[in-house]
Structure formats: C-alpha cells, structure tokens
Amino acid sequence: METFAARLASFDSVVPAINSRTSSSRNIQPQRWVWESPSPEQLAHAGFYFQPYETNPDNxxxxxxGRALDGWEEG
Known part of the structure; x- marks a missing residue:
C-alpha cells in the first residue's frame, strides 16, 4: 500500500454492509473535521487505504x- 494508486484502488472494493452498530453509552463529543467529506483521493493522498473488517466495515x-480509523459517518 505504499503507492498512491494502490491506496486509491483499495477504496473501490465492495464490502457487504452491516446493519447493526452498537452505540456507546458514553457521551463523546465529535471532533471537528476540516473536510466536509474526504474523498477516496484525499484519503489516499494522506496515506490511507481501505481495509474493512466484519466488525469495522468502514475501516x-x-x-x-498502521493507525486505523473507522466509524465514518455520512455527511
């Protein structure tokens, strides 16, 4: 995943959606993100690639x- 092309291509993979997500009982304030909605190109340029798991389908x-980010929300 060292090349931009490989990272960008990883966002094209199709993963079945999981309908149930448990919400935490903790009241966590969301952090402000500078991008309205990061595109796959922006994520790949930043060094990220798509690596979904059954428990984290948007990882x-x-x-x-090797830092993993998940829990993305539409918007």
Whole structure:
C-alpha cells in the first residue's frame, strides 16, 4: 500500500454492509473535521487505504504507521 494508486484502488472494493452498530453509552463529543467529506483521493493522498473488517466495515488504515480509523459517518 505504499503507492498512491494502490491506496486509491483499495477504496473501490465492495464490502457487504452491516446493519447493526452498537452505540456507546458514553457521551463523546465529535471532533471537528476540516473536510466536509474526504474523498477516496484525499484519503489516499494522506496515506490511507481501505481495509474493512466484519466488525469495522468502514475501516481505513495509514500505510506508514498502521493507525486505523473507522466509524465514518455520512455527511
């Protein structure tokens, strides 16, 4: 996943949606994101690629440090 093309292509994969997501009982304030809606190109340029799991169907990972981000919301 070191090349931009490989990271960008990872966002084209199709993953079956999971309908149920549990919500935490904690009241967590969302952080402000500078992008209204990051595109696959923006995520790939930032070093992320799409790596979904059954429990995290919207998971993205940084190719350099391995940091995973999930829980994306439409908007």
């Amino acid at each position: 993205t990972m940084c190719f350099l440090c």
